[in-house]
Amino acid sequence: MTFTRRHFLKASAAGFGVAVLSLGLTGCTLDDDEDVSTHVSFDHGVASGDPLADSLIIWTRVTPLDTATSSIKVKWQASTDANFDTISHDGETDVTAATDFTLKVDLQGLTANTTYYFRFISNGKTSPIGKGKTLPTGTIEQVKFAVVSCANYPAGFFHVYGEIAKQTDLDAVLHLGDYIYEYGNNGYATEDAALLGRLLPDDNSEEIISLTDYRKRYAHYRTDKDLQAAHGNCAFITVWDDHEITNDTWKNGAENHNEGEGDFTERKLHALQAYFEWMPIRNVADKERIYRRFEFGNLVSLHMLDTRVLARDEQLNYADFDLTSAQGQSDFAAAISSPSRALLGNEQLTWLTDGLSTATTQWQVLGQQVLMTKMHLPFEILQLLMSIQIAQAGGNDPSELLAKANVLFSELAQIKGRILAGDPSVTAQERARVETTAPYNLDAWDGYAYEREVILGTAITAEKNLVVLAGDTHNAWAGQLVTDASNPFAASLTAGVEFATSSVSSPGLENYLALNSQSAETVAQMEQVIALLVNDLAYNNLVERGYLTVTFTEQQAHAEWQFVSSIKTASYTMLNDRKKAFTLKAGSTTLQSV
Secondary structure, three states: OOOHHHHHHHHHHHOOOOOEEEEEOOOOOOOOOOOOOOOOOOOEEEEOOOOOEEEEEEHHHHHHEOOOOOEEEEEEEEEOOOOOOEEEEEEEEEEEEHHHEEEEEEOOOOOOOOOEEEEEEEOOOOOOOOEEOOOOOHHHHHHHEEEEEOHHHHHHHHHHHHHHHHOOOEEEEEEOOOOOOOOOOOOOOOHHHHHOOOOOOOOOOOOOOOOHHHHHHHHOOOOOOOHHHHHHHOOEEEEOOOOOOOOEEEEOEOOOOOOOOOOHHHHHHHHHHHHHHHHOOOOOOOOOOOOOOEOOOOEEEEEEEEOOOOOOOOOHHHHHHHOOOOOHHHHHHHHHHOOOOOOOOHHHHHHHHHHHHHOOOOOEEOOOOOOOOOOOOOHHHHHEEEEHHHHHHHOOOHHHHHHHHOOOHHHHHHHHHHOOOOOOOOOHHHHHHHHHHHEOOOOOOOHOOOHHHHHHHHHHEOOOEEEEEEEOOOOOOEEEEEEEOOOOOOOEEEEEEEEOOOOOOOHHHHHOHHHHOOOOHHHHHHHHHHHOOOOOOEEOOOOOOEEEEEOOOEEEEEEEEEEEOOOOOOOOOOOHHHHHEEEEEEOOOOOOEE
16 A cells, blocks of 8 residues: 555544643542552653643653553643642543553643643653643743754663653753664664663664564664653753654655655654654644644743654665766755755745744744755765765775874865965965865755745844754854845845754764774864854764754853763763853854854
8 A cells, every 4th residue: 555645644643642631630549449559650750741831741651561551541730840739630531552652741820931740640650740840921931952862772871861860950952863773783873772771672672664563663762861850851842853753754655764664654654653652742633743832931931843844855876977067066056956856845945934023022933944054065075975985885995094184184174274364375276175165964955945034034034143053964053144145135144053962872973983992182273273164053962962052042052062071971960171162142143152
């Protein structure tokens, strides 16, 4: 059977991951007449998410210890104090295998800007206590987010989640995707899994394709105590990226959906069903449409976007263009800037630009997956990096290519420095070597330039303070969002800034450039070189795993990156010497290093 969009919408409308509405007190008690406390457990913790001023999603999963169990009764309680002396909401319902024994409750009628504690009870067992905060209204002083993405369980420990769980002043955690990875135990970034005790279980050790596969993968990730702690400490606001389905997903396929793996739409349906069952996200009628907006008083409008599933066209491929010829280069430039190439799609793009234009809050924040900053590198470097990736993918030794790359980076950085210094001896040939650039990553906004120009032009025309948040790359970045010279609304102007978080555990550019074995001085030099060669880039961290916090006040946005010393050891420290911060003043588009 071929799965069409009609099948997808029909299944979606049936309500996978359905949330139960809780309007207040119902009189449910904690008493359990049956002594069946060994029949269930809460192995996956609790979570909250999608906070609004008057509502909050709370989540758990009840694990039946008897595999023949078909239905389990679960009660919930919510309170404004940790001791549950002032219970505001309670209720009970049955969970079944139809939702993988997960439960989402939509607490309604809550008080704005208030922390709520919650717990679940089933068959004599009580879950851990979680907490989440509703959104503020009116005039407020501060909004603070933790920003996180890209957590690969076999790649290393989730220390980053553990650090986020220690934060006491967060309004929300923004998870920008790649919450799980689809690969099996022999897949991407799994080489240390056995040594670390991070192998996937035997019944879920292959690449995931079916609904059962995806459910088991979420279940295994959610046994991680650091991840449970982060979910229990603060409400999450989430979007998916590609690995919640499979690598480099676009609307009708993916790089890692291959022959013999069945129909892609069916696989996508399985993946999204598991996502809505296991994540504390508010349900929508069409599960592909998860773009949504959160208003934090007078300070922040948070626009959460989907750049993967709903409308993304297939990624361009450099191999399809003859970039050695002028005609091939022209064809490539036309392709990446074509108005017909969609990342958001007309529906979502119109929703976003209308929201930006009419917003009255001080800061417009885009929570989304992939880098929006122009990451254009000199073409010579780009060709060499591609050769390195091909060599590594083929299991060949790239050491000679890496040595050549180090020399080339240094050589071109020196030329760029001379140009910036106004050196009159720079030749036309040298200038061409540095200024003939191309996008490094066609899976990011660089491969879909038209919609980026619409968004940036809208922000400039509407005179908005724009901050874009991104994940995906596994490295930390800060960049200026500059329009193209051809932008009809605002040519070559800075519209805002982008802050991108490093990963929880997935390896980044250091894996391709062999920087892990280099000295701190060499790493710092490479980071300086890349910041110099990429025109719009203000900061990069190429080697560490970590997370980002962004704090908004009426006067400024303050971004701070935190990094852990290792994800390959059970013990770790925070790398205070690698901590980095930038401030953006309201009304300005220029980053200030702190």
